[in-house]
Structure formats: C-alpha cells, structure tokens
Amino acid sequence: MGKLEAKNIEKFFQHDGKPLKALGGVNLTVNDGEFVCIVGPSGCGKSTFLRILAGLEKPDGGEIMLDGKKLDDTGPERIMVFQEGALFPWLTVRNNVEYGLKISGIPEKERNEISNRYLDMMQLTQFANSYTYQLSTGMKQRVAIARALVMDPDVLLMDEPFAALDSQTRDLLLVEMQLIWQKTQKTIIFVTHNVPEAAVLGSRVAVFSARPSIVKKIIDVDYKRPRVAEDENLGAYEKEILSSLRHQGPK
Ligand SMILES: Nc1ncnc2c1ncn2[C@@H]1O[C@H](COP(=O)(O)OP(=O)(O)OP(=O)(O)O)[C@@H](O)[C@H]1O
Ligand SMILES: [Mg+2]
Incomplete structure (x- = not known):
C-alpha cells in the first residue's frame, strides 16, 4: 500500500x-x-x-487513496505550494509564514521560533516585516514555501515552486529541499518543467503524456544525495526523462 495512490484519475x-x-x-x-x-x-x-491530490478539486473518474482510505477532501496532512505562491497581501511576510500556525492555535512565542527558522532558511529574515507587494516574485515564492514548511505536513504538494527563482537561489533551494526531505522523511510530490531539477530532486520521476494525460513512464533516479544540478552523472537520467518527454503520443 502506498502513502498516496492515484487510481485511474480522469478529469474533464x-x-x-x-x-x-x-x-x-x-x-x-x-x-x-x-x-x-x-x-x-x-x-x-x-x-x-x-489539486486533486490536495482535495481542492474532485476527479470525474477514479479515486485517490491516502493511507489506504479513499480521500475526497482537503486535510492538514497535505499542504500545497501553488505555482503562483498565493499570499495574503494584507499580512507581513512573517504573518504570512505564521498564518497556518496561528489558525492551529500555536502560541505566539512558539510561532515566532518556528517561523524564524524557515525565514532564515529562505533568506527572508531581513524582510520579515515587509508586505508581500514589496517583494520580488522569487521572494514571494520563498515565502510560500516557508509558509508550507512551517506546517510540517506529511505530504507536501509542490507546483513548480522554483520556476520564478534566479539560478543561484534555485541551486541553494535544490540542496535545501533534499536536506529537509532527508531530515523530515516527508512525502513530496513536486511538479516541474525543468528536467535537471527533476533529476536532482526526484527519487522517481513520473513523466506525463500530452492531454488526455497519463503517466507514460516512471524513471528511477537511484543516485547519492544531496545531489547538485551540475553533477555530470545525472546526465544519463536527464536524457532518459527528456527522451520520454519528447516521444509523442499518449503511450
Ligand atoms: N478551471 C478550469 N476550467 C477549464 N479548463 C481548465 C481549468 N483548469 C485547467 N483547465 C484546462 O486543463 C488543462 C490542464 O491544465 P493544468 O493547469 O492542469 O496544466 P499544467 O500541466 O499544470 O500546465 P503548465 O505546465 O502550463 O502549468 C488545460 O488545457 C487547461 O486549459
Ligand atoms: Mg501547472
């Protein structure tokens, strides 16, 4: 039994x-x-x-199982980081990061301790009291990642969270993400357009076909961690992912 199982999911x-x-x-x-x-x-x-895995949208066919139970709602054990990190513009960076903790009733001192750790990790400490409109796109994305991580979910659903980042920040976060994952043993499902990023992060890479999409190939990336994008040994995995992506048709 998997942690999270998608069975024949259809959506129109x-x-x-x-x-x-x-x-x-x-x-x-x-x-x-x-x-x-x-x-x-x-x-x-x-x-x-x-979004279907997060329970934010219903499939038209098939089912999602979480820990062996059919799932049809959102839950605190699954947290999504959106493609455009949707933040609250009326809250400061710190209050955005602490939002979920506050809702969960965590006292302020503890909230501050937790958020400080992630603000530091995302290099946002200096901007803790800024409002999100005062941030660049990449900075906003880092706030969105911090806001998800503070909640310590079992399953982290990440939709191209690094797409808007400069390459230095991205390289840093690629390593940071692997360290967080190794330390916390979270289940992470991470969507990306970037093939080297998939090879660096994924223990397995699922290649979706064009619409109507199915998983047309799964590639195991069995390689030591933490991995870095410029490691030439990842090239063979990247080639395999790319050739599967380029191969037209649903199968
Ligand atoms: N709410 C919606 N109403 C109508 N069509 C939708 C809706 N959401 C998604 N679609 C359509 O479903 C298809 C899949 O969209 P989706 O955003 O899931 O693609 P994606 O693989 O995430 O794309 P990208 O890589 O560009 O982010 C697209 O054709 C899109 O137009
Ligand atoms: Mg998308």
Whole structure:
C-alpha cells in the first residue's frame, strides 16, 4: 500500500462548449517518505492532478487513496505550494509564514521560533516585516514555501515552486529541499518543467503524456544525495526523462 495512490484519475473541463479531457486515467503510487517529481508538457494537467491530490478539486473518474482510505477532501496532512505562491497581501511576510500556525492555535512565542527558522532558511529574515507587494516574485515564492514548511505536513504538494527563482537561489533551494526531505522523511510530490531539477530532486520521476494525460513512464533516479544540478552523472537520467518527454503520443 502506498502513502498516496492515484487510481485511474480522469478529469474533464468545458472548453468552447465541449468537454476537454485533461486527465486520461492517471495511475501513480507514491510511497511513504518518497520524493516524486512530475514532468510533462504545458497544459497536460499537472496542476489539476496536484489539486486533486490536495482535495481542492474532485476527479470525474477514479479515486485517490491516502493511507489506504479513499480521500475526497482537503486535510492538514497535505499542504500545497501553488505555482503562483498565493499570499495574503494584507499580512507581513512573517504573518504570512505564521498564518497556518496561528489558525492551529500555536502560541505566539512558539510561532515566532518556528517561523524564524524557515525565514532564515529562505533568506527572508531581513524582510520579515515587509508586505508581500514589496517583494520580488522569487521572494514571494520563498515565502510560500516557508509558509508550507512551517506546517510540517506529511505530504507536501509542490507546483513548480522554483520556476520564478534566479539560478543561484534555485541551486541553494535544490540542496535545501533534499536536506529537509532527508531530515523530515516527508512525502513530496513536486511538479516541474525543468528536467535537471527533476533529476536532482526526484527519487522517481513520473513523466506525463500530452492531454488526455497519463503517466507514460516512471524513471528511477537511484543516485547519492544531496545531489547538485551540475553533477555530470545525472546526465544519463536527464536524457532518459527528456527522451520520454519528447516521444509523442499518449503511450
Ligand atoms: N478551471 C478550469 N476550467 C477549464 N479548463 C481548465 C481549468 N483548469 C485547467 N483547465 C484546462 O486543463 C488543462 C490542464 O491544465 P493544468 O493547469 O492542469 O496544466 P499544467 O500541466 O499544470 O500546465 P503548465 O505546465 O502550463 O502549468 C488545460 O488545457 C487547461 O486549459
Ligand atoms: Mg501547472
């Protein structure tokens, strides 16, 4: 039994008055403590799939199992980091990061201690009292990541969280993410367009086909950690992911 199991997930949307099949029967089993990356063409349904795993959207077919139980709602054990890190503009950086802790009734002193750790990790300490409109896109994304991490969820669902970052910050966070994962044994499902990023982060990489998408290949990246993007030994894995992505058609 996997931690999180997607069984034949289908999803339709209305497009120009006709149904558009986004997900064509996605099967994916993610084991407890695994780091799985998802790659696939733009518009194939990766964000939709992640929203379904988070319980934010209902599938039209198939089912999601969490710890062996059918899942049809959101829950505190699954936290999503969105593609455009949706933050609260009326709150400071610190209050954004602490938002979930406050809702959970964690006292202020403890909240501060936890948020300080993640603000430091995301190099945001200096901006703790800024409002989010005063931040760059990459900084906002780091706030969104910190806000998810403070909640210490079992399952972290991440939708291209590094896409807006400069390469130095991204390289730093690629290593940081692996260290957090190794330390906390979280189950992480991470969507990315970036093939080297998938090879660095993923223990397995699931390649989605074009719409209606299915998982057309799973590539095991069996390599020592922490990995760095410039490690040439990852090249063979990257090639395998790329060739699977380029291979047209749903199969
Ligand atoms: N709420 C919606 N209403 C109608 N169509 C939608 C909706 N959400 C997604 N879609 C359609 O479903 C398909 C998949 O969208 P989704 O955002 O999941 O793709 P994606 O793989 O995350 O793309 P990208 O890599 O560009 O982020 C697209 O064709 C999109 O237009
Ligand atoms: Mg997306």
